[in-house]
Amino acid sequence: xxxxxxKWADLLQCNSxxxxxxxxxxxxxxxxxxxxxxxxxxxxxxxxLTAQGSAYQNPAVNYYRVLREPGKITExxxxxxxxxxxxxxxxxxxxxxRWTQNQYYEFxxxxxxxxxxxxxxxxxxxxxxxxxxxxVSGDEIVYRNYxxxxxxxxxxGHVMNPHVPxxxxxxxxxxxxxxxxxxxxxxxxxxxxFAKSRANRVWSYFxxxxxxxxxxxxxxxxxxxxxxLLEALTRDFVESGFDTRKxxxxxxxxxxxxxxxxxxxxxxxxxxxFSHALPRRLSAEQMVDAVAVATxxxxxxxxxxxxxxxxxxxxxxxxxDDFLSLFGxxxxxxxxxxxxxxxxxxxxxxxxxxxxxxxxxxxEPDGRIKKLxxxxxxxxxxxxxxxxxxxxxxxxxxxMTLVDFSAGASRLETAxxxxxxxxxxxxxxxxx
Amino acid sequence: MLSIPGKPGSTCxxxxxxxxxxVGGAGxxxxxxxxxxxxxxxxxxxxxxxxxxxxxxxxxxVILLFLQGxxxxxxxxxxxxxxxxxxxxxxxxxxxxxPGIWLSEVMPLLAQQMDKATLIRSVSYTPAGLFNHTxxxxxxxxxxxxxxxxxxxxxxxxxxNDFPHAGAQIARLKPPNVSMLPFVMLPRPLQExxxxxxxxxAGFLGPAYDPYYFYQDPAKEIKLDDLALRKDVSKxxxxxxxxxxxxxxxxxxxxxxxxxxxxxxxxxQKAFDLIxxxxxxxxxxxxxxxxxxxxxxxxxxxxxxxxxxxRLVEAGTRFVQMNWPSVxxxxxxxxxxxxxxxxxxxxxxxxxxxxxxxxxALLEDLDQRGLLKETLVVAIGxxxxxPRLGVSTSxxxxxxxxxxxxxxxxxxxxxxxxxxxxALYGKSDATGSSPAENPVHxxxxxxxxxxxxxxxxxxxxxxxxxxxxxxxxAEPIPALFG
Numbered sequence: 001x002x003x004x005x006x007k008w009a010d011l012l013q014c015n016s017x018x019x020x021x022x023x024x025x026x027x028x029x030x031x032x033x034x035x036x037x038x039x040x041x042x043x044x045x046x047x048x049l050t051a052q053g054s055a056y057q058n059p060a061v062n063y064y065r066v067l068r069e070p071g072k073i074t075e076x077x078x079x080x081x082x083x084x085x086x087x088x089x090x091x092x093x094x095x096x097x098r099w100t101q102n103q104y105y106e107f108x109x110x111x112x113x114x115x116x117x118x119x120x121x122x123x124x125x126x127x128x129x130x131x132x133x134x135x136v137s138g139d140e141i142v143y144r145n146y147x148x149x150x151x152x153x154x155x156x157g158h159v160m161n162p163h164v165p166x167x168x169x170x171x172x173x174x175x176x177x178x179x180x181x182x183x184x185x186x187x188x189x190x191x192x193x194f195a196k197s198r199a200n201r202v203w204s205y206f207x208x209x210x211x212x213x214x215x216x217x218x219x220x221x222x223x224x225x226x227x228x229l230l231e232a233l234t235r236d237f238v239e240s241g242f243d244t245r246k247x248x249x250x251x252x253x254x255x256x257x258x259x260x261x262x263x264x265x266x267x268x269x270x271x272x273x274f275s276h277a278l279p280r281r282l283s284a285e286q287m288v289d290a291v292a293v294a295t296x297x298x299x300x301x302x303x304x305x306x307x308x309x310x311x312x313x314x315x316x317x318x319x320x321d322d323f324l325s326l327f328g329x330x331x332x333x334x335x336x337x338x339x340x341x342x343x344x345x346x347x348x349x350x351x352x353x354x355x356x357x358x359x360x361x362x363x364e365p366d367g368r369i370k371k372l373x374x375x376x377x378x379x380x381x382x383x384x385x386x387x388x389x390x391x392x393x394x395x396x397x398x399x400m401t402l403v404d405f406s407a408g409a410s411r412l413e414t415a416x417x418x419x420x421x422x423x424x425x426x427x428x429x430x431x432x
Numbered sequence: 433m434l435s436i437p438g439k440p441g442s443t444c445x446x447x448x449x450x451x452x453x454x455v456g457g458a459g460x461x462x463x464x465x466x467x468x469x470x471x472x473x474x475x476x477x478x479x480x481x482x483x484x485x486x487x488x489x490x491x492x493x494v495i496l497l498f499l500q501g502x503x504x505x506x507x508x509x510x511x512x513x514x515x516x517x518x519x520x521x522x523x524x525x526x527x528x529x530x531p532g533i534w535l536s537e538v539m540p541l542l543a544q545q546m547d548k549a550t551l552i553r554s555v556s557y558t559p560a561g562l563f564n565h566t567x568x569x570x571x572x573x574x575x576x577x578x579x580x581x582x583x584x585x586x587x588x589x590x591x592x593n594d595f596p597h598a599g600a601q602i603a604r605l606k607p608p609n610v611s612m613l614p615f616v617m618l619p620r621p622l623q624e625x626x627x628x629x630x631x632x633x634a635g636f637l638g639p640a641y642d643p644y645y646f647y648q649d650p651a652k653e654i655k656l657d658d659l660a661l662r663k664d665v666s667k668x669x670x671x672x673x674x675x676x677x678x679x680x681x682x683x684x685x686x687x688x689x690x691x692x693x694x695x696x697x698x699x700x701q702k703a704f705d706l707i708x709x710x711x712x713x714x715x716x717x718x719x720x721x722x723x724x725x726x727x728x729x730x731x732x733x734x735x736x737x738x739x740x741x742x743r744l745v746e747a748g749t750r751f752v753q754m755n756w757p758s759v760x761x762x763x764x765x766x767x768x769x770x771x772x773x774x775x776x777x778x779x780x781x782x783x784x785x786x787x788x789x790x791x792x793a794l795l796e797d798l799d800q801r802g803l804l805k806e807t808l809v810v811a812i813g814x815x816x817x818x819p820r821l822g823v824s825t826s827x828x829x830x831x832x833x834x835x836x837x838x839x840x841x842x843x844x845x846x847x848x849x850x851x852x853x854x855a856l857y858g859k860s861d862a863t864g865s866s867p868a869e870n871p872v873h874x875x876x877x878x879x880x881x882x883x884x885x886x887x888x889x890x891x892x893x894x895x896x897x898x899x900x901x902x903x904x905x906a907e908p909i910p911a912l913f914g
Contacts, residue, residue, distance in 0.1 A: 345640035
C-alpha cells in the first residue's frame with residue numbers, strides 16, 4: 001500500500017517545501033486512502049483535478065498548491081495523466097510530433113481560473129533539505145476565480161480559449177468551472193491516452209520498463225515494443241471500470257512476470273521485449289526497510305515514532321536520513337519518473353560497505369544476530385537462519401560451506417560478517 | 433539504441449532496466465561504468481587538427497577557489513591609482529615580483545607569487561535580466577543561464593533538471609586514475625539567502641556525479657563518516673568481509689551475471705580500496721601537515737581549505753572546489769565579499785589577509801612540489817564590484833563606502849597546467865568599468881578548464897529531455913597558455 005502511495009506521492013510531488021508539514025501529511029494520507037480503497041482511477045483523477053477548497057479540509061487541492069500556475073499544470077497534467085510531454089510546444093510547435101504551440105495554451109486555459117489564497121491558519125516554519133529553517137505558508141484555499149483569469153499565447157499575446165488537444169470536449173459556459181469539462185474529456189473511456197498511459201506506467205513498475213518507454217513520453221516517434229499487449233491491457237483496464245488492483249493482478253499472474261532473470265542464447269541480447277526479467281535495484285525506502293526486516297534493527301527517522309518504516313515517510317525531504325537521498329529518493333519537485341534514481345555508484349558502494357544503515361544493523365549489540373548466536377548452538381542452523389532472514393531462502397549446500405565458524409573470529413563476528421555479506425550481495429540489493 | 437554523437441555504431445550493451453528507462457527518455461546519464469570508460473576514451477581523443485593545441489590536456493586536476501559574493505576587483509587585483517578617489521578607493525597599489533604587474537596593498541604575499549600566475553583583468557558579461565548572485569553563480573558553475581528566475585530575481589532551489597556543474601561533467605568524462613573521490617566541494621554550499629546549492633550539483637547527470645560535499649570547517653577537527661573505518665570493524669575484518677562477499681556472490685552466478693551491467697564489482701572494488709587504502713581519509717587528515725605549512729596557509733577556514741585542496745589533488749581528485757566560507761549577507765562584520773557597505777575596513781582586516789595567505793601559499797606549495805605543472809588553479813567570483821563607490825547597480829541599497837555588483841568587468845586569477853607565468857591577459861579601462869582589451873566571458877574560463885583537461889568544450893551531452901547540449905557554448909582561450 002505504502003509503496004503504491006509513494007509512487008503517486010512522487011508523481012504528484014508531495015513535498016513539504018511546497019506544502020508544509022501538515023499539507024504533506026494530509027495529501028499523503030488522502031493518496032494512501034485512495035490506494036487502500038482501490039478508488040477507480042478515473043474517480044481518483046477527477047477528485048484530484050477538480051478539487052477546490054482548503055488544503056487541510058480537501059487534501060486533493062494540494063496538487064494545485066504544488067503546481068500553482070497554468071503552464072506548470074499543463075505540463076505536469078499532460079505528462080502524468082496522458083503520458084505525453086507538452087514542454088516542447090510551450091515555445092514552438094513540436095518539431096516532430098503533432099502537438100502545436102496553440103494546443104499548449106488552449107490546454108492551459110482550462111486551468112486559467114484557478115486561484116490560490118491564504119487560508120486562515122498562518123505560516124509554518126519547516127526545515128528544508130539542507131537543514132536550514134525556512135518559512136512556508138500554512139493553509140491555502142484553492143478556488144475558482146469567477147472574475148476570469150486567462151492564458152495568453154506566448155508569441156501572439158492572444159487570449160486562448162480552452163480546447164483539448166485531440167477529440168472533443170464539452171463547451172463550458174462562463175459560469176462553469178472549465179476543469180469539469182476537461183476532466184470529462186480526460187477520463188472518458190474514449191480518450192485513447194488516459195487508460196493506455198496508466199496501464200503502461202503500471203506495467204513499468206513491475207518490469208522496470210514500459211511497453212512504451214519512457215512511460216511519460218508517448219508519441220508517434222516512440223512506439224510500443226508490443227502494441228497488441230498494450231492494447232489488451234488498456235482494454236481490460238477500461239472495461240474493468242479503471243480497477244487498478246485488477247490490472248496489478250493480471251500483470252502479476254502473467255507468465256511474463258513469472259520469468260526469471262536467467263537468459264538463454266536466444267534472448268540474452270534482449271532488454272526491451274520482456275523475454276526475461278531484468279534485475280532492478282531496490283528503491284531507497286525498500287532498502288532501509290529490507291535491512292530492518294533482515295536484521296530486526298530499525299533506524300529512527302527524526303521526530304517520527306520509533307518503528308516508522310521508511311516507506312511510511314510522508315515527504316521527500318524529511319531530514320535526518322542521508323541514506324534515503326543518497327539512494328535516490330526524489331525531492332518530489334518533478335512529474336518525471338526519472339527524478340527517482342536507482343543507479344549504483346561509488347558513493348553508494350562506500351555507504352553499503354561502511355555506512356551506518358547496514359553497519360549499525362549488523363553490529364547491534366542486542367540485535368537478532370546476537371540472540372540467534374547465543375540461542376542456536378548448531379552452526380548450520382545459524383547459517384540457515386541468516387540466509388532465510390536476508391534472502392528469504394535457505395542456503396544451498398555449497399553456501400553452507402562458505403563460512404567456517406571454527407576459524408579465528410568469534411561465532412558472533414562470523415555471523416555478523418555473513419549477514420553483512422548477504423546484505424551487500426546483489427541478491428539482496430536487487431529486485432529480480 | 434544509444435548512439436554517441438559523431439561515433440556511428442557505438443552502442444551500449446549490458447545496461448540495466450533502469451538505464452534503459454533513462455536512455456531515450458532521460459539521456460546519457462544513467463550510464464554504466466563501462467559506458468563511462470568508453471565515453472572517456474572518446475573524450476580523450478585529440479580534437480580536430482584545426483583546433484588549438486595550446487594547453488590541451490595538460491591538467492590532471494583543477495582547484496577552483498570560488499570567491500562567492502563578488503570580490504571587488506579594483507581593491508584586490510586591478511588597482512586604479514590614477515582614478516578619482518570615489519573609484520580608486522582607500523588602498524594603495526604595490527609592486528609584485530613581476531615587473532609591470534601591480535596589486536593592491538592588501539595582497540602582499542600574493543605579490544611575491546605573481547611570477548606563477550596570470551591575471552585576466554577583462555572578465556566581463558552582461559547578465560540577462562536581474563543580476564543577483566545565484567544566477568551569476570549558476571552561470572559560472574554550469575556555463576548556462578538558469579531558465580527559471582523567480583520574480584525576486586532569485587532562483588528556484590536546485591532541481592534534477594539543472595545543468596550539471598563542470599566538476600560533475602569532468603568526473604564523468606575523466607574519472608580519476610586511482611580510487612579517489614573525483615569531485616569534492618568544500619567547506620560549505622553555494623548560497624544566496626535561501627537558495628542553497630544551486631549550480632553545485634550534477635543536475636541531469638544524476639546524483640552519482642554530484643560532488644562529495646565536504647561541508648565542515650577544515651580549520652577545526654574533521655569528522656569522516658563513511659570514509660573512515662567503523663570503530664567496530666578493523667581493517668583485517670573488513671578485508672575478511674570483502675573476501676566473504678566475493679564467495680557469497682560467487683555462489684549465485686546467475687544473479688551476478690544478470691546485474692553485470694551495474695558494474696558492481698568495479699564500484700565495490702574501488703570502494704574497498706578507498707576505505708582500506710585510507711587514501712581519502714589520509715587526504716582529509718590535515719594533522720599530517722607540519723605546523724609550519726599549516727601556518728603558511730593561514731589558520732582559518734579558507735587557508736586550511738586551500739591546504740586540503742592541495743592534499744586532495746595529490747591523492748587524485750580531479751576537481752576541488754573551495755567556496756569562500758562566508759556568504760553574501762551584507763553584514764560588514766562578516767568576511768563576505770558582498771560589500772554593499774563598509775568595503776574597506778573588512779577587506780583590509782578580514783577578507784584579504786585570508787585570501788592572500790591561502791592563495792599565495794597554495795601557488796607556492798604546488799609549485800615547490802611540482803604539482804603546478806598539472807594542476808589548474810582558478811580564483812574568481814561570480815562578478816566584480818562597481819568601480820564607483822556608493823552607487824546602486826543591482827537594485828540593492830549601498831552605503832557611501834560600499835560597492836555594488838559589477839559583472840561588466842572584473843578579474844580572475846589562473847595558474848598552473850601550462851598557464852603563462854607572471855602574465856596579464858586582457859586589460860580593463862581607466863576606471864575598471866569595462867574591458868579595454870580581450871574581453872573574456874566567464875564561460876570561456878569554463879571552456880578553458882575543459883580544454884586543459886583535454887575535453888572538447890563542445891562535447892555533446894544529452895539533458896533530461898534527451899536534447900543535445902554542449903558542455904559549454906564558448907571557445908577556450910589558448911593564448912592563456914604559454
